[in-house]
Amino acid sequence: MGIRWRCDMDKPVLIQNFKRRGWIDVSSEVEEDSWDLWWANVQSVKQLFGDSLTRLQPHQRINHFPNHYELTRKDLMVKNIKRYQKQVKREGGNAAELDIIPATYVLPQDYMLFAEEFRRCWQLQQKEQQREQQQQQQREREQQGGGGGGGGSSSSGGGGAMASGGGGGTNAAGSSGGGTTWIMKPSSKSQGKGIFLINKLSQIKQWSVGSLPPALRSGTDSYVVSRYIDNPLLIGGKKFDMRIYVVVTSFKPLRVFVSSLGFCRFCNVKYSAEVGELENEFMHLTNVAIQQQGQDYNPHHGNKWPLADMRLYLEATRGPEAAERLFADIDGVILKSLRACQNIIVNDRHCFELYGYDIIIDDTLKPWLIEVNASPSLSTTTQADRLLKHRVISDTLNVVSPPDWLAATDPTALPPDVRGLDPAEHPFREQVGSMRLICDESEEYARWQEERERQAVRAARTAAAAAAAAAAGSAARDGAGGAGGDWSRGAHEQGQGQQGRRLDRHQSARAAVGGRVPVQQYGGGSGGGAGDGGSRQGPGGFAQQPPLPPQQPHHHQAAGGGEPRWEPARAFRNTGAAAGASRAGGGGGGAGGGSRPRSAV
Template structure:
């Protein structure tokens, strides 16, 4: 029986080396190797920390033995949020619950995802919706693929006729025809916010260290991913126009790997503020923060919470021309492979801060609300902004939540202050 046993002191790791295993060969491995006091496990050694791939959780987790302090980077059934059909199912359930308990106005706060149906199981329901709204553009997405694979847009119902073939059950037979891969079909956002005539979406990182109680950290830095081609609804078959995934855009003939198609979240915030004013942009980012909380609450009761597990989610958010944010999807394994030097620095700092929040070295007090560029957004309830904070990044940020998406701060200086404060507090009897 597979197991991950670890010998450990009763009260924690203390000053021992932290032994890690990593299933990936990219930025996370660089971070782990560069971290003082951490050592890679060779052969059959026992790790304290395991950055595993999702298939390991599926195949091995239920049969593994874990010592108290061991940490893994996925929850057992993370797919309740990260598989497209289940994410929508959970969000719809939350919306119905909010309407029953608090009324339609409260339920409308969950209206941040497009009309969505699972195919083939909801095909006939989708057809009814399609016929009520002729002329809409729809987008088809396989539920369990990533990097833009298998996605296509369509206007006519007959465009998915070939896909539908083979879904019918053969009566009086133990066999079925070859069933197509499960997809979701969504109303396509036809009025995306454009910059330089090009569509973009935003990748934002959210760290969940517990579901019971819900404990959520929000990373200040992220990036906007732009399409390589100017937006047009006349060419819905052109992936370079409609799909902003780097995996898709980097195959464009004129793609520049150094420049890429990215802006930092700080650049995007400054641009939007210049165009629309502070108040409108603050409302936009407040709405985005609500997306994180409602989406996590939608699956909170079904996620199998485990003290060994944490999850770094990659949220993909689209902004439309009315400055309304839409949740496109949530990734359980956001790409940690850097596309250029700036991207590497962002991801290296992000992953280091994930380890700082987890604090396997036991250097912090556990009461911190800011660690590196992570801010504690939710701790069994909303974390409210500390009135004592007066630094520049807050001066024009009129929000009560402890959230600073796209705001600047010196990450290393913040960490230095956090660790110094924690050390001083631990010395106080």
Template structure:
């Protein structure tokens, strides 16, 4: 029998039969696919030593998402050691890919509706919808969105409801603003689809999403902006997520004009796009800290407004994590830093735009470098156990001192006042819709099956089971035919009187008492 060669170490993995020897139990070894200042400085400050990714000696691997998916491949014959960590979850694509994120959020909404959760309550049908186009009171975290080409017919139906609306099209797997464009006519969408199919056949084969465009964004200095926020997730079952308090705003370089939908410099806030404009400022990079934004809002909109906005943003992020938690592979070797892109409309309503699994840690300004260096340092404080060595047996519960600028994202619980409001007001608000008409139709259908022959003196007890339960009323006087006819005529004279179940039954019982057979 031939002797098989020992398995080769790939990306720091070891075979199940023979673990790799450790050089020193007191030193932490790291490996990274990107040589960024914010990463390297933090690793070296802690006294860690760098090793190649393929030699199997690292304790922490800051990898690209593609390498992480390869490591956790189903057909991979290796496993990670208990003292190794990696900065991505195996299937984080459920968050980062736009079409999968939309499907997960829609499934999350339906699950809560089936459970009868108050979070899934909707506005009445007669309520005028906002820019997002959804009727959810608490789950309207993304605008109404369709996946193309599968949902094209549904999109066309929604588009015809408001032909003057603007929509934004995004490729499902692209980033940095690549392939994004705005439309306000179906012909324009068809033209773009034709050009993609003709000139970019490889790009055309992939799916894309089309969302209702938020055309009333909050403007500062007449310019549109969005938020880049960082969220650290250490576990998905149960969810352990932390929001970094030092996000920043990314501004467009040109003033916003809703009519010019082809100008990317006033609609798309991506730095990779804005830096190509001659008006781009290399000193501040078109960025503003969250602290400056909060001070601005409190001074313009009133004190305490920024706190309410922060609460809404936290709820939006938590909803997105709850939506993907059932499908995420919760590996104890993993943690991940997500880059959330959120836009705020003029009503201070946050909308989730997209989620990045590999947010850029490249620094464009001095302030940017300082922020991202502090971010990585704080991330390492949270994910590394107090012993200083990665350990999969650790409970991943950091101390309050190590959280620093991170805030725990707690589960969403509606206040009692909101629960009472959604359970009592919503049904009454729907009084003018088709829903209340169902009992009347049901009554007519059941009355149609009412027995044709009734016993004199019989009266109905309940109408719940085909109106079949009868009870005899002793000494009930019999109405004469003229009296019954007069009653019938008086009823015709009031056509506007509502025919409730009790009145219909009363009328039929009176007619039944006047003759043996009621037809």
């Protein structure tokens, strides 16, 4: 029987994945146990788990944990992270390592704490501006004292204008009671709805008494106000944030996968930190729903950039080590946020979660967690967007599917690393398509890792022993071969010496007879005649053919279809009389048919 699925959302990237696997659609059926996988919206999950009598069957899986909102509601996420920081500090840990979100407060209940922090930040900014102004004035005095002439006057004038401008800005900020920028967000809304920036406490007071339009006042809905990251990393002068997909299959023990298929979302307008631009949402808010309304929006790429391209950009501009460190830090931010909620979220083995993490990078390459989405958008705006999200869903299904689900799935819909998977290895996969395991705190995984390490140690020892044995055998062979080689070389050199002495006596005798030395001719015979014209093999003749002359050789086929014989274009010439060489023939016919020496031309 096939796997049965339900889906509350009419999203092609979901439905196409289910159908491609050969699973059966039972969305229209009302029986509680008629489904194996339910891709539900948060309202359905609230209704399902709101009934304490609900009991899921062992084979059923659903895509949300009962109280997933502990991480995905902005106000609850902030509370849980702050509580976790205090817990770590009490236990003697380093709470500074949990500095993963900007300074954030929940309004209206944390208004007094926020007002105190706002004033403290403003005072620090004023001191910093005064220090910078004093340093600028000191530089101007040094230039005036050492410059002299027209050049010094010009430089001083330019510096004075800059100082005046900076001072005016400081006074304006101080008189307005502002200077630091904060961002306000509704706790439970998405797609950029209700977000605005402030730099004055009076703006919060106006909001608190309900002076905003009704569309931005949601009754009992709270707001979070966070310190605005005003030094974001820019690419092409534009602000961006990162959407990273995270799959959690268990909170106790924690088991987390991170996808490499996220993307960056860019603003339409180049970034500026000027106070006058705070209301320009096309400059400050990266939400696609907002950027789509801008006149500079590009529908072909949707103002998006794959994470892989962003990583290549960082490697080129900041170096591979910096890029590697950034993505490792992002993994750390994800794990710290999940551990902050680990003891609060109700763990249910029937549940899993696909989170959409929104992270912004500042110009020091520090990642900051902005928010976590329980139902990241599966709408697609471009072809590349569709392919990316289709694959994210496919990889998510491969992560959460039990082995029997994969066995009942059309193999053509599965990647090779999943298609032939051993069921015994299924729970311990560390890479599933784009999904990379970054945490598994289960005892089973720890035991599996220990066994794998033991196997690796045994394999390394076996390989080392085999290599040592091979090296010992090779050394023994080299020793024996070296002794034999020395004996062979000695015998060869002795033979060569005897041959050389005999050749010298032979040539001396020939010279004594006729005063001539015969021309060397390539002969094939092993026999020798009285004339010694053939090339002999053995102690009295040439053991090998002499080297070819520089001329191009001619290729001849040996008689009887034997091996071809190479001959030079013309014979070596003797400096002696040709007639003597010609008369030296007569002994060329032996067993090998040696040829008579030719006379020099």
